[in-house]
Amino acid sequence: MEFDFSFMLEALKAALKFTPTTLLLAIVPLILGVVLGTGIAIIRLFKVKYLSEFFTIYVVIIRGIPLALLLLMTYFAFVQGFDAIKNLFHLKIMSKDISLVYIALFTFTLYSTATISESIRGALASIDKGQYEGAYSIGLTKRQTLKRIILPQIVPITIPMLSNSFIGLVKGSSLAFMISVTDLLNGALITATGNYKFLEAYIAAALVYWVICIIIERIAYFYEGRLGLFNRRELV
Amino acid sequence: MEDYFDIKLVIEYFPQILARIHITLLVVLVAALIGFILGILIAATRLYKIPVLEQLSIVYISFVRGTPIIVQLFIVYYGIPLIVQKIFHINLNRIDAIYFVILTYGLNSGAFLSEVIRSAISSVNAGQTEAAYSVGLTKIQTFLRIIAPQALVTAIPNFGTSMAGLLQDSSLAFSLGIIDVMGKVQAIGSVSYHVLEGYVVAAIIFLVLGILLERAFKNLEKRASFKKGAL
Numbered sequence: 139m140e141f142d143f144s145f146m147l148e149a150l151k152a153a154l155k156f157t158p159t160t161l162l163l164a165i166v167p168l169i170l171g172v173v174l175g176t177g178i179a180i181i182r183l184f185k186v187k188y189l190s191e192f193f194t195i196y197v198v199i200i201r202g203i204p205l206a207l208l209l210l211m212t213y214f215a216f217v218q219g220f221d222a223i224k225n226l227f228h229l230k231i232m233s234k235d236i237s238l239v240y241i242a243l244f245t246f247t248l249y250s251t252a253t254i255s256e257s258i259r260g261a262l263a264s265i266d267k268g269q270y271e272g273a274y275s276i277g278l279t280k281r282q283t284l285k286r287i288i289l290p291q292i293v294p295i296t297i298p299m300l301s302n303s304f305i306g307l308v309k310g311s312s313l314a315f316m317i318s319v320t321d322l323l324n325g326a327l328i329t330a331t332g333n334y335k336f337l338e339a340y341i342a343a344a345l346v347y348w349v350i351c352i353i354i355e356r357i358a359y360f361y362e363g364r365l366g367l368f369n370r371r372e373l374v
Numbered sequence: 375m376e377d378y379f380d381i382k383l384v385i386e387y388f389p390q391i392l393a394r395i396h397i398t399l400l401v402v403l404v405a406a407l408i409g410f411i412l413g414i415l416i417a418a419t420r421l422y423k424i425p426v427l428e429q430l431s432i433v434y435i436s437f438v439r440g441t442p443i444i445v446q447l448f449i450v451y452y453g454i455p456l457i458v459q460k461i462f463h464i465n466l467n468r469i470d471a472i473y474f475v476i477l478t479y480g481l482n483s484g485a486f487l488s489e490v491i492r493s494a495i496s497s498v499n500a501g502q503t504e505a506a507y508s509v510g511l512t513k514i515q516t517f518l519r520i521i522a523p524q525a526l527v528t529a530i531p532n533f534g535t536s537m538a539g540l541l542q543d544s545s546l547a548f549s550l551g552i553i554d555v556m557g558k559v560q561a562i563g564s565v566s567y568h569v570l571e572g573y574v575v576a577a578i579i580f581l582v583l584g585i586l587l588e589r590a591f592k593n594l595e596k597r598a599s600f601k602k603g604a605l
Contacts, residue, residue, distance in 0.1 A: 199581065202584040206556075207577055211573045349440075
């Protein structure tokens with residue numbers, strides 16, 4: 139067996155063609171994760187009755203289950219459950235007609251919400267209690283305090299964590315090939331099904347993932363420096 | 375709807391799937407050990423700024439962090455036999471896939487642990503090294519008696535996080551046909567067409583293992599930090 143360099147380039151092209159799917163599978167869960175995760179972090183910060191306990195359990199369970207397992211569980215729960223409900227109502231649509239991308243997006247969002255809520259909770263905890271007291275003492279409400287005082291301060295702290303989450307999601311999205319979503323990895327692998335040159339296909343996919351992750355890291359590093367400016371000025 | 379999810383099957387499958395837990399634990403523990411040794415070596419190349427090796431380490435860490443573990447798993451699985459064949463003319467085609475799995479997870483955690491080790495060692499105050507030298511300790515003595523014990527204590531929480539990540543990543547070993555916890559679920563599923571129940575069992579096992587791991591590291595941290603306080 140020889141390493142086929144020209145085939146690797148072919149697989150690289152296929153991988154690049156499906157890169158938008160991978161980015162979609164990472165960006166949508168990232169954005170939804172930030173929004174929902176912030177909500178959960180705030181609920182847990184203020185110890186809202188019942189909801190706070192519910193989300194604590196949610197976070198522990200989702201973070202404790204490997205992403206691959208979570209994806210397969212939601213996939214089978216959906217496919218089997220959908221067909222059972224379909225038979226109950228005599229519907230004509232099949233579970234196969236629904237794009238598997240949505241199942242992947244749903245699972246990745248479940249996962250990113252749990253992990254990102256933990257990062258944001260950590261960032262919230264790093265803000266001094268005096269900040270809340272100061273804000274309350276000048277007559278701001280809880281909502282105003284969060285919106286104007288606390289959240290702007292945690293943005294620079296969360297940037298490195300969010301970049302890690304984003305990289306984790308890009309890498310995690312490769313698992314979508316398990317439920318046969320055609321993403322970057324699957325795109326590269328499909329080209330190899332004819333000639334069994336899987337090594338070349340995997341290396342091509344690895345290169346694309348690597349470049350994406352380096353770009354994300356660079357962007358995060360750049361913004362971290364810029365957003366942290368107001369902090370630095372205070373110190374001087 | 376009855377055959378959608380059968381709780382009785384969860385109970386029936388539980389012992390069968392739990393019986394494969396030793397494979398999961400074997401992969402995690404051996405990989406962690408390889409990763410720890412490799413991590414120390416990689417961290418050393420960067421801390422002592424050994425030319426060439428340092429740059430190689432940086433590229434290696436970047437690659438491992440920037441690519442999915444599933445891709446790394448298959449690159450090792452297909453790539454290592456090719457390289458060995460080329461250089462040593464040994465045919466590795468018949469070797470058990472579990473060795474490739476352990477090797478991949480070892481190489482993977484080596485990169486992550488090297489970062490943990492490096493940051494822990496550089497967190498120890500430089501004054502400690504100077505003080506050690508001034509009382510006449512050699513470089514090796516200083517590292518083993520002064521730096522390493524303090525660095526280990528600071529590294530414990532991050533080790534815990536890495537181990538938890540390794541445990542979760544090990545769920546992908548089944549894609550190379552390893553019959554560990556996940557592999558057993560697949561095996562049961564292919565015979566009985568009841569996969570969901572098996573996945574629930576696997577999820578419970580991973581949850582419990584993860585919580586136990588977290589507890590163990592919390593305990594370790596508590597015990598070790600007592601020492602730190604005495605300093």
